[in-house]
Amino acid sequence: MTRVAITALTFGALAVAMALGVSWLVVSPPGERWEPAVNSLALLAGITGIFAERWASQREQRNQALDSIRLEMARNRETLDGEAFNATGSRARRVYPRLVQSAVDTALSSGSLSPHRDADLIDLLHRWRTAVASVNRRLELTEMLVFTSPSDEKAEQFHAALHSATSFFQGVRTLLDETQAYVSSR
Amino acid sequence: MTASDGRLVGDLAKAIDESDFAWSLVLVGEDQRDKLAALTGDLLGKPSSNGDGKQITSGYAYWGIGPTIAWAHACADPFYLVMKQSLDSFTRRWGRVRGRVGEGFHHVSFGVGTGHKDRLILEHLLEHNQDLLYLPVDMSSEMLRLGTREATHRVGPRGHRVVPVQLDFSITDNLAELRDLVHRLVGDEPVLYSLLGNTLANFDHDDELLANLTALARPQDRFLLEVATTEALSDDLARDAVEEYSRSRAYREFVTSALLHNTDLTITVDAVQFRGSVEGDRALKVKVVYQNQTGDDILMMLPDRTRVAFPDRDTIRLYLTRKYARRALDGIVRAAGMRKVTGTHSDFAVPRSAQGFGMDLLLLAPGDPVPAPRPDDDVARVIWEN
Ligand SMILES: C[S@@+](CC[C@H](N)C(=O)[O-])C[C@H]1O[C@@H](n2cnc3c(N)ncnc32)[C@H](O)[C@@H]1O
Numbered sequence: 001m002t003r004v005a006i007t008a009l010t011f012g013a014l015a016v017a018m019a020l021g022v023s024w025l026v027v028s029p030p031g032e033r034w035e036p037a038v039n040s041l042a043l044l045a046g047i048t049g050i051f052a053e054r055w056a057s058q059r060e061q062r063n064q065a066l067d068s069i070r071l072e073m074a075r076n077r078e079t080l081d082g083e084a085f086n087a088t089g090s091r092a093r094r095v096y097p098r099l100v101q102s103a104v105d106t107a108l109s110s111g112s113l114s115p116h117r118d119a120d121l122i123d124l125l126h127r128w129r130t131a132v133a134s135v136n137r138r139l140e141l142t143e144m145l146v147f148t149s150p151s152d153e154k155a156e157q158f159h160a161a162l163h164s165a166t167s168f169f170q171g172v173r174t175l176l177d178e179t180q181a182y183v184s185s186r
Numbered sequence: 187m188t189a190s191d192g193r194l195v196g197d198l199a200k201a202i203d204e205s206d207f208a209w210s211l212v213l214v215g216e217d218q219r220d221k222l223a224a225l226t227g228d229l230l231g232k233p234s235s236n237g238d239g240k241q242i243t244s245g246y247a248y249w250g251i252g253p254t255i256a257w258a259h260a261c262a263d264p265f266y267l268v269m270k271q272s273l274d275s276f277t278r279r280w281g282r283v284r285g286r287v288g289e290g291f292h293h294v295s296f297g298v299g300t301g302h303k304d305r306l307i308l309e310h311l312l313e314h315n316q317d318l319l320y321l322p323v324d325m326s327s328e329m330l331r332l333g334t335r336e337a338t339h340r341v342g343p344r345g346h347r348v349v350p351v352q353l354d355f356s357i358t359d360n361l362a363e364l365r366d367l368v369h370r371l372v373g374d375e376p377v378l379y380s381l382l383g384n385t386l387a388n389f390d391h392d393d394e395l396l397a398n399l400t401a402l403a404r405p406q407d408r409f410l411l412e413v414a415t416t417e418a419l420s421d422d423l424a425r426d427a428v429e430e431y432s433r434s435r436a437y438r439e440f441v442t443s444a445l446l447h448n449t450d451l452t453i454t455v456d457a458v459q460f461r462g463s464v465e466g467d468r469a470l471k472v473k474v475v476y477q478n479q480t481g482d483d484i485l486m487m488l489p490d491r492t493r494v495a496f497p498d499r500d501t502i503r504l505y506l507t508r509k510y511a512r513r514a515l516d517g518i519v520r521a522a523g524m525r526k527v528t529g530t531h532s533d534f535a536v537p538r539s540a541q542g543f544g545m546d547l548l549l550l551a552p553g554d555p556v557p558a559p560r561p562d563d564d565v566a567r568v569i570w571e572n
Contacts, residue, residue: 088541138569145565154566160513161566165418168572 011047018043062114065107066186069125072103073180076132080173087163093146093155096139099132099172121182128179131172138168199346210334211346212327213367215353215360221249221325225448226488229502236461237475237503240496242444244388245325245354247505249444254328256436256443261300263436268414268507272383272545275532276303276412279547280310282530286549287408289314291378294368296355296399297385298322298333305337307380307410318343319371323351323364356389358398365402379403380410384545387413387469387508396522400550409524409550415531416470416509417542424462424470427509430543431472432460441474441504449486451496458504468514474505509543513567524550 021040028036076099083089084096104125107113113122142162146155162169202209225246231239248257261269280303291311295304304322311318320343324330330350338348349371353360368377381399389395396411403409416423431437438455446453457479465471477499478484484496496502510518512531519526529548 141569142566145569157513157566158570160417161570164567164570165420166572167570169570171572 014043014047018047058112058114061110061112062118065103065110065112066183068103069107070180070183072100073176073183075100076176077180080176085162085169091156091159093152095143098136098139101129101132104129121186124179124182128175131175135169135172202346203344208335210331210348210350212330212350212352214327215351215363221246221354222488222490225249226490226492226494229449229486229488229494230492233497233500235477235499235501237473237501239500239502240494241503242448242505243356243390244385244506245356246448247388247441247444248324248326248329250326250447251328252447253440253443254326254332256440257329258300258332260434260436260440263434265434266437267430267433268384268545271532272412272414273300273302275545276382276547277306279530279532279545280306283410283528283547283549284310286528287311287378288376291315291376291408292319292321292368292372294321294323294377294379294402295337296323296379296381297383298324298329298337298350299383299385301333301336301338303382303412304333304380305339305341307378308337308343309341311378312342316343318347320348321351321368321371322348323353323355325352325354327352355399356395361398361402368402374406376406376408377403378408378410380412382410382412384412384414384507386411387510388506390506392508393518393521396518400522400524400552403524403550403552405552407552408527411519411548411550413515413546413548414507414509415512415515415544415546417512419464419467419470419511421462421464423542424464424472427470427472427543428460428462431474431507442476444504445476445502448489449494451484451486459501465508467511468518469508469510471506471508473503474507475501475503477501510546512546515546515548519548519550520553522550523553525553527551 018040021036021043025033025036025040079085079097079099082097084094108122108125108129115122142158146158149155161167198211202211225242228243228246229240231241233239247253260266261273264270284307287310291314293304293307293311295307298304301322304320308318308320320338322330322334322337324333330352334348334350351364351367353364355361355364379399379402381396386392386396400409416427435455438458442453442455442458445451453476457477459475459477461473461475463471463473478496478501479499481498483498485493486496487493516526527549529546531544531546533542533544
């Protein structure tokens with residue numbers, strides 16, 4: 001409430017000062033118009049300056065968020081293409097690397113993306129977040145079952161399931177492709 | 187049996203063992219005229235453009251000297267991957283499994299083929315049992331002769347301990363008789379049965395056949411099963427499987443040899459077609475058919491002089507084979523009432539072969555009566571399914 005009141009007060013005062021400045025300019029005799037003119041221009045610069053500054057800082061925040069999302073996606077890509085997730089790679093028991101999503105989380109929670117302009121991106125990032133959480137959870141279960149089983153066969157079965165054509169994992173790869181393409185086009 | 191009968195058998199055994207001439211004693215289990223009638227019956231099927239009418243069922247594809255020689259050629263053809271790899275890598279795979287077989291075993295081999303694999307098995311079993319009895323069972327007497335010679339050449343066992351049996355093992359009654367014969371011969375001593383070289387895949391009702399064959403095994407017995415496998419199932423892979431078989435000319439000659447020897451058709455290998463499909467969630471299936479592409483209706487004659495119509499575009503299914511999905515194997519084994527003692531898998535290490543094609547060699551024992559737990563890989567699949 002106080003925030004609204006302060007904003008109203010600030011812009012109200014500026015508007016009134018502006019109106020007074022303009023009327024002063026109109027009523028003053030021609031020789032004495034310098035002062036009201038300078039006064040009005042200073043007020044105008046003040047008002048637009050506030051908006052310009054806001055706009056610039058928002059743009060900077062958004063660019064920063066996109067940059068870190070791009071970096072994070074590239075890291076995830078490296079993880080997925082790495083040895084641990086290679087279909088023809090080793091089938092032994094292992095702890096898998098996880099996909100990361102902190103930049104996406106920050107971008108979504110800091111409000112640096114505009115709900116209007118970036119609606120599609122926000123939707124895509126939400127889907128990506130859910131997918132990453134799900135993959136990481138499944139990896140955890142996989143490790144737990146593989147490591148508690150006495151036979152090596154388990155590791156092979158999970159390897160096969162993980163890389164099967166219908167595996168959840170394939171969906172995550174596609175979603176990463178989509179997100180990376182979208183983010184780099186922005 | 188009188189004493190003189192016993193002497194006769196003993197003398198016969200001695201005469202065979204001591205002669206330089208390649209005598210072999212074969213037990214013939216069936217009247218071969220009945221077999222010919224059955225083949226004629228199979229070739230009288232309704233016209234069909236996709237191999238579902240007339241057919242040459244497994245066993246007949248190897249029946250007679252012509253198909254036997256053609257088979258031996260196909261096995262030696264480097265382009266016929268499944269058999270080539272199966273033979274080449276058998277030493278290694280058997281080496282990984284044999285330690286679990288145990289001592290004092292006799293050997294009953296279903297479908298000897300060229301006998302190379304039986305030879306390796308005999309070598310190992312003989313180390314632990316000099317008095318081993320070896321019973322190769324095959325429908326084709328020529329195949330029995332060829333395979334048994336290869337299998338026993340130099341490694342022993344002594345001639346009279348080798349009892350080739352000519353019999354169609356896809357007939358349930360035959361198996362009941364065979365079981366009695368085997369049990370009389372070996373008493374309570376353990377028997378290693380084997381069905382190798384992806385022979386299982388040649389039968390329409392392969393699950394039924396496996397159940398019937400494994401039903402011979404008593405708790406002390408073991409069953410060695412070898413099948414071709416695939417990691418995944420898809421139409422693309424079915425095409426790859428077709429491609430794999432169709433590359434070999436020797437293989438085409440083998441599949442047509444039964445027609446060549448049992449009918450008066452003029453055979454052109456170009457009329458051999460391969461049709462691949464996915465069989466549910468268990469296997470990739472390849473049908474090899476021979477199509478009348480002459481543009482005319484033909485009459486073909488069978489050895490018993492029966493004339494059979496072979497209309498234009500009609501087909502004869504020559505051969506059926508599969509590659510089983512690896513993850514379906516446990517289910518197949520369990521459905522046959524068996525459990526896996528150990529198993530080994532080898533991928534085809536050939537550049538032109540599709541990813542994930544290979545051979546699995548499984549050592550099985552009669553299953554426990556308790557219902558098996560959910561298949562292990564089920565959990566894996568549930569976790570990673572979409
Ligand atoms: C694919 S070959 C396998 C040969 C050998 N076991 C190997 O692995 O190289 C199949 C063998 O089984 C025999 N066979 C096929 N069907 C049969 C049947 N119904 N009854 C008896 N023998 C059969 C054939 O004659 C042939 O020797």
